[in-house]
Amino acid sequence: xxxxxxxxxxxxxxxxxxxxxxxxxxxxxxxxxxxxxxxxxxxxxxxxxxxxxxxxxxxxxxxxxxxxxxxxxxxxxxxxxxxxxxxxxxxxxxxxxxxxx
Amino acid sequence: xxxxxxxxxxxxxxxxxxxxxxxxxxxxxxxxxxxxxxxxxxxxxxxxxxxxxxxxxxxxxxxxxxxxxxxxxxxxxxxxxxxxxxxxxxxxxxxxxxxxxxxxxxxxxxxxxxxxxxxxxxxxxxxxxxxxxxxxxxxxxxxxxxxxxxxxxxxxxxxxxxxxxxxxxxxxxxxxxxxxxxxxxxxxxxxxxxxxxxxxxxxxxxxxxxxxxxxxxxxxxxxxxxxxxxxxxxxxxxxxxxxxxxxxxxxxxx
Numbered sequence: 001x002x003x004x005x006x007x008x009x010x011x012x013x014x015x016x017x018x019x020x021x022x023x024x025x026x027x028x029x030x031x032x033x034x035x036x037x038x039x040x041x042x043x044x045x046x047x048x049x050x051x052x053x054x055x056x057x058x059x060x061x062x063x064x065x066x067x068x069x070x071x072x073x074x075x076x077x078x079x080x081x082x083x084x085x086x087x088x089x090x091x092x093x094x095x096x097x098x099x100x101x
Numbered sequence: 102x103x104x105x106x107x108x109x110x111x112x113x114x115x116x117x118x119x120x121x122x123x124x125x126x127x128x129x130x131x132x133x134x135x136x137x138x139x140x141x142x143x144x145x146x147x148x149x150x151x152x153x154x155x156x157x158x159x160x161x162x163x164x165x166x167x168x169x170x171x172x173x174x175x176x177x178x179x180x181x182x183x184x185x186x187x188x189x190x191x192x193x194x195x196x197x198x199x200x201x202x203x204x205x206x207x208x209x210x211x212x213x214x215x216x217x218x219x220x221x222x223x224x225x226x227x228x229x230x231x232x233x234x235x236x237x238x239x240x241x242x243x244x245x246x247x248x249x250x251x252x253x254x255x256x257x258x259x260x261x262x263x264x265x266x267x268x269x270x271x272x273x274x275x276x277x278x279x280x281x282x283x284x285x286x287x288x289x290x291x292x293x294x295x296x297x298x299x300x301x302x303x304x305x306x307x308x309x310x311x312x313x314x315x316x317x318x319x320x321x322x323x324x325x326x327x328x329x330x331x332x333x334x335x336x337x338x339x340x341x342x343x344x345x346x347x348x349x350x351x352x353x354x355x
Contacts, residue, residue, distance in 0.1 A: 021202015048309035090283030094276030
């Protein structure tokens with residue numbers, strides 16, 4: 001697969017899911033299980049992505065400057081710091097630690 | 102940022118013009134706030150190896166923040182070999198938009214072209230602002246204003262971020278890999294209000310980390326998604342509340 005094929009297929013999939021919501025009978029929404037699973041799916045995927053993005057290095061697990069950066073980010077989100085500020089601070093923490101070590 | 106906090110209760114519930122003005126103001130504010138971090142998507146996407154055209158294509162056509170960050174995150178870890186897993190991760194994170202569409206369809210009304218355009222901009226923000234409005238007309242106005250404001254802002258800032266990321270070169274030295282992790286934390290944080298969600302998040306993170314040395318890049322994230330299916334199916338640790346509206350309100354990113 002090329003990068004273009006991957007992003008086109010992924011974009012079509014996400015767009016089709018959006019459209020599907022307008023095509024299915026609204027009765028499906030009355031059942032709590034599908035919306036609960038969709039909701040938890042988002043949580044599980046984001047949490048898994050955090051773990052891989054923080055610890056993963058190819059197929060190895062590594063401990064490096066990303067861990068303190070993510071902990072700082074979580075602390076800042078907890079005190080309602082704006083998204084863009086937190087992302088910048090996390091980058092600065094990791095870059096700073098790498099420059100020092 | 103939760104857009105619900107921006108929903109100002111109207112002082113004159115009967116005054117339709119006031120309601121519409123409030124909906125427009127709220128939509129524009131949400132659009133501005135969301136646009137600010139399109140910069141981080143653009144920079145991270147280029148850091149993952151995509152070019153500026155590919156990065157902008159994703160923000161225009163896919164237009165769903167969580168799915169976009171997931172796609173470039175998995176590609177950054179596994180390259181094109183992880184393509185199928187990257188597509189699956191993006192699609193699974195897009196499932197909630199389908200649920201939103203079921204809620205916003207009655208607000209939009211009939212008409213194939215109108216519904217096609219509406220579905221394109223059906224995301225956390227547009228759904229949340231629309232559902233927070235008190236009257237049918239202000240809901241419709243809130244949906245379109247928010248969706249269009251986020252769409253325009255998000256795509257402009259994506260391009261800015263991609264150009265910046267392109268100029269940076271060695272992105273690891275600038276801590277962009279840590280910024281990607283922090284971005285996921287920001288998307289997850291507002292969703293951790295209930296015990297069930299916290300438990301699923303912890304379990305999914307442990308599963309993904311444990312499987313990383315064993316499976317090829319991208320797959321650990323997909324296997325971790327099964328945690329949500331199992332917990333959601335049996336509703337472990339859960340109440341009986343309907344969660345999709347709350348989910349839309351706590352959303353971050355298009």
